[in-house]
Amino acid sequence: MTPRRRTLRIGRTAAWTYLVAVLFVTIFPFYWILRTALSDNYALSANPASILPVGFTWGPFQRVLGLATTEQSIAEGGSGASISLGHYLVNSIVYASVSTGLIVFFSTLAAYAFARLHWRGRDFMFSLFLTALMVPGILTLLPNFVLVKELGLLNTYAGLILPGALFSAFNIFFLRQFMLGLSTEIEEAALLDGAGKLRVLFGITLPMTSGPIVTLSILGFIGMWNDYFWPLLATSDDSVQPLTLALAVFKQSSPQAQPDWAGLMAATLVAALPMLVLFMAFGKRIVNSIGFSGIK
Template sequence: MAKRFLLYAVLTLGAFVSLFPYLLVVLTAFKTQAQLSTTAPWLPGLPPTTANLAEMLAGDFPRYVLNTVVMTALLTAGQLLFTTFAAYAFARLRFRGRDVLFWLYVATMMVPSAVTMIPLFLIMRELDLVNTWYGLLVPYLLGSPYGIFLMRQFFKTLPAGLEEAARIDGAGPMTILLRVMLPLCRPALGTLAIITVISSWNSFLWPLIITSGDDTRVITVAIATLKSGIGVDYHLMMAGSLIALVPMVAVFIFFQKHIVRSVVLTGLK
C-alpha cells in the first residue's frame, strides 16, 4: 500500500506540473487587465470576464484560425500522400542505391531545422514565393524524413506473401499499394496524421519568417504579434492561446486511442 500510495502521489504531482501551465492560460484569459496586477496568477479573477475572448473573436483572429486550419489540412494531406509513395518505394521496390539514398535522407533528421531556415527562405525569395501560400506550404508538403522512416518500417512489417499473391494475380505496384497495402496501414497513417496535425498547428518559426500579411498569417504568429515594444497584453495573448488550445484538446478527446497507438508505433524509431 505504501508503494502504491507513493506511485500515485508521484503521478499526481507530475499531472499537476503538466497541467498547471494550461490552468494559467485559462485563468488569465478570463481576467481583466486590472485583475492581472491585483490577483495572483494561480487565482481566478472575480468576477471573470469574457471580454478578452470577445475582443479576439471580433477582430481578424478568426481569419488566422481559418488560415491555420487550411495550412494544417493541406500539410497533413500532402504528408500522407507523398510520404506513403516514397516509403513504399523504399520498402518494397528494388532499384540501385535504394538503401544508401534512404539512409542519407533519414540522416537529415539530425540537422536542426533552424540550420535550413535561411537557405529555404533564400530559395523562396528567388522563386518570388515569400508571403504566399506556396512559400508557406511547399517546403513541408512533400513528406518528411521521419514520416517516410515511420511508414517504411511499417511496410516492412507486412507479410511479403500478400504482395506476391497480388502480383501473381496481375496487379502492378500501384494496385498493390492502393488495394493491398494501404488498407493494412491505417494505424501507421493515423499515427502520421496525428503527428503532422499537431506539429503543423503549433508551427511558428517558418510561418513567422515566410509570411507577413494577414492573408497567410497563422494563429501562432498572430499570438506573438500581441507582444509589442511598449508592453505585452497578457490577457489578450492568453485568450488567443485558449482559442488555439481548444482544437488540440478536441483532437485529443476524440482521437485519444489513436494517440496512444501512435506512441506505441513511434517506438519503431
Template sequence: YLLNSVVYSGLIAFLQTLFCAMAGYAFARLRFPGRDAVFGVLIAALMVPPIFTVLPNFVLVKNLGWLNTFAGMVAPSVLMTPFAVFFLRQFFLSIPREVEEAAVLDGVGAWGVFWRVVMPMSRGPLLTIGLTTAVWAWKDYLWPLLTGREEEMRVLTVALGIFQQQSPNTQPDWTGLMAGSTLSVLPVLVILILLGRRLVESLNFTGIK
C-alpha cells in the same frame, strides 16, 4: 487567421503523409541500386537541426517569388521528413508479402497494390503521421513568420505574437491574448480527445485481421 492555420497545417499534413508513404513503401519493397545508401543518408538527416535549413529554404522561396503565399509556406515541408519515412517503412516491412503477392496474382499492378492493398491496411500509421504533422504545423511560428508576414497570410500563432507586440509601452491586452491562445489550443485538444486512443492503438498494430 484561424482559417489560414487550418489550411496551412492541413496541406502540410496531407502532402507530407502522402509523399512519406510513397517513399517508405519504396524503401521497404522496391529494389533499386543504392537503396540502402540513400536510406542511410535520409536517416542521417535526423541529426541536422531544423534551424540550419531555415536560411537556405528562405532564400530559395524568395528566389521563386513565393513569399506571402501558401506555396512558399508549405514548400519546405511538403515532400517528406526522415522520421515519417522511417516510421512508415518499418510498418510496411511488417506487412506480410503474401498479401501483396495475392493481389498481384489477381492482376493488380504495382501502383494498385500500393493504393488498394497497402494504403488501406496502413490507416492507423498514416493517421498517426498525419495528425502529428498537423499538430507540429499548427504550433509552428518561425517559418510562417518569415514567409507569411502579410496580414492575409498570417496564421494564428504569428497573429498572436504580433498582437502582443502592438502595445510595447503599455500592458498587453491579456484578455484578448488569452482568448486567442485558448482558440489556438482548442482544435488540438479536440483532436487528442477524439483520436488519442486511435493513435495509441495504431502504434501497436503490426498485423492483419
C-alpha cells in the same frame, strides 16, 4: 504485512505520487491560461498571484471573438486592438491541412519504395535519409527562405507549404517500419494476377497502413498548426499568416504599458482548443500506433 507486500505498497505509493506531480505540472499551465483569460486586466495587475480569476469576466473572449466594442475593451484593461480570429483560423487550417496532406502522401510513397520495392542502393539511400533525423530543423530555415525568396513565393501559401511538403525523414522511417511488418502474401498474389505496383500500393498496402497514416496526419497537423518560426520568415502579409503569428501581432499592438494579457490568453486558449480536442479524441490511437510501430 509481509516485507514483500510492504515494499510493493511503498513502491506503488511513490509511483502514484510521481504521476500526480507530473500531471499537476502538465495541467497547471493550461489552468493558468484559463484563469488569466477570465480575469479583468486592471484587477489582474492589482492581484497577479491569485489562483482564482481576478475580477471574473467574459470580456477577453468577447474581445477576441470581436463581440466587444473598443470602449468595453478599454474599460476592462484591454488595449482596444482587435484580431480577425476567423481569418487567421482559416489561414491556419489551410496551411496545416494542405501541408499535412502532402507530407503524408509523399512519405507514404517513399516508405513503400523502401519497404517493398527492390532496387540498387536502396539500403544506402535509406541510411542517407536517416541522417536527416540528426539535422536540427532550425538549420534548414535559412536555406529554405533563400530558395522561396528566389522563386518569388514569399507571402504565398505555396511559399509556406512547399519547402516541407516533399520530405519528412521521421514519417518515412515510421511508415517503412510498419510496412516491413505487414504480410507480403496478399501483395504477391495481386502481382501474380497482373496488378501493378501502384494498384497494390493504393488498393492493398494503404488500407492495411491506415492506422499509422492517421497517426502521422494528426501529429503533422498539430505540428503545422503550432508552427511559428517558418511562417515568421516566409510571410509578412496578414492575408496568409497563420494564427500563431496573429497572436504575436496582437501582443505587440497594445499602446499601453503592458499587453492585454487577458485577451492574449483568451486568444491562445481559443487557438489551442481545436488541438486539445483533436488529441483527446485520437490520443489513444496515436500512442498505440507509435508503440506498435516502434517494435518492428
